[in-house]
Amino acid sequence: MGRQPCCEKNGLKRGPWTIEEDHKLMSFILNNGIQxxxxxxxxAGLLRCGKSCRLRWxxxxxxDLKRGALTESEEDMIINLHSCLGNRWSKIAAxxxxxxxxxIKNHWNTRIKKKLKxxxxxxxxxxxxxxxxxCKSTTEVLNQSFSSTDEANMGVNLQNNIVFNQFPYSxxxxxxxxxxxxxxxxxxxNLPTSLDGGSVNSEKTDFGNTxxxxxxxxxxxxxxxxxxxxxxxxxxxxxxxxxxLS
DNA sequence: AAACGTATCAACCGCTGGGGT
DNA sequence: TACCCCAGCGGTTGATACGTT
Numbered sequence: 001m002g003r004q005p006c007c008e009k010n011g012l013k014r015g016p017w018t019i020e021e022d023h024k025l026m027s028f029i030l031n032n033g034i035q036x037x038x039x040x041x042x043x044a045g046l047l048r049c050g051k052s053c054r055l056r057w058x059x060x061x062x063x064d065l066k067r068g069a070l071t072e073s074e075e076d077m078i079i080n081l082h083s084c085l086g087n088r089w090s091k092i093a094a095x096x097x098x099x100x101x102x103x104i105k106n107h108w109n110t111r112i113k114k115k116l117k118x119x120x121x122x123x124x125x126x127x128x129x130x131x132x133x134x135c136k137s138t139t140e141v142l143n144q145s146f147s148s149t150d151e152a153n154m155g156v157n158l159q160n161n162i163v164f165n166q167f168p169y170s171x172x173x174x175x176x177x178x179x180x181x182x183x184x185x186x187x188x189x190n191l192p193t194s195l196d197g198g199s200v201n202s203e204k205t206d207f208g209n210t211x212x213x214x215x216x217x218x219x220x221x222x223x224x225x226x227x228x229x230x231x232x233x234x235x236x237x238x239x240x241x242x243x244x245l246s
Numbered sequence: 247a248a249a250c251g252t253a254t255c256a257a258c259c260g261c262t263g264g265g266g267t
Numbered sequence: 268t269a270c271c272c273c274a275g276c277g278g279t280t281g282a283t284a285c286g287t288t
Contacts (some may be wrong), residue, residue, distance in 0.1 A: 016256075016282085037274070054274075055257065090276060105277075106255050251287075258280075266272085 013047045017056055021046055025053055027060050041160060059100045066098025070107055079112060083126040 013021075028044035034057075037050035046053065070078070074096060081092045089101035089108075096104065113123045120128055 014258075033286075038272090051259095051274090052257075058275095059256070087277070102256075109278095110254055249288085251285105253285075254283085255281105256282090259278085260276105261278100262274105262276080264273090264275100267270085 012049055014052070016059075021048070022056070022061060029057060029061075059102050064098055065166065066096075070099070070103075074099070075112060076109070079116075079126075082108065082112075129238070138140060 008199070025040070026044055028040065032043070034040070037054045040046075040050055040053045041048045044053070048056075058230050077095065078092060081095060085091050087105075089105040093099055093101040093104050108123075117122045122128070
């Protein structure tokens, strides 16, 4: 006898969740808590498997989720943690209250990896790449021309000569036409980290857990109750469109 | 304006480890 | 000890948004 499947595949819905489904799941969990994910869809009246419900809750519906883009300081911290922990996303996410492992994993794969490569660093080892690896050396990186997207990823700006030091592994200046100059790689073992309060300078763009209903900011003690009766909106959160944002 | 390419991220899949029996 | 069930994890996929030509 083989293992019982987590759910019957036939007749179950897959793909993006609707507002109605979200509301059903949210209401059910807030009223009943979570005992067994396998039973949640049936009890909540959802045509989803328990696994899908669990994922939706953890990655999207949990009221303590932090909304908005990851800040520079969070990104720095991810890089530092990744150099110690590797791809253990859940361990890394544990250092970021309100952030999910999925979110951090996606951010790493789509942005940080590129950023490291552009600066001639191996995203796996966090060490400078060399010719034997068929990758750009630091010198090649310095001499290449950058697109605006590259520059955005690296924290530099085409219009101005700026010092870029947000990025913890390298420091230098960038000038239009001249490229990056005076770059130096920073020994990460000696870097102050976000963990010990010595983070690099960064803009604090933090949407945090601020909830709105109309123009009224809700206190944290109220938002679960408010959601249950009428979904509230998060600042900076527009996935559901205007219809959802009351 | 249309076509195409690229980036993003929500959601899925398969595997693993822990707890219960 | 062996087996089963489940939650959790990390890798991958695919739909969509966005940018470029």
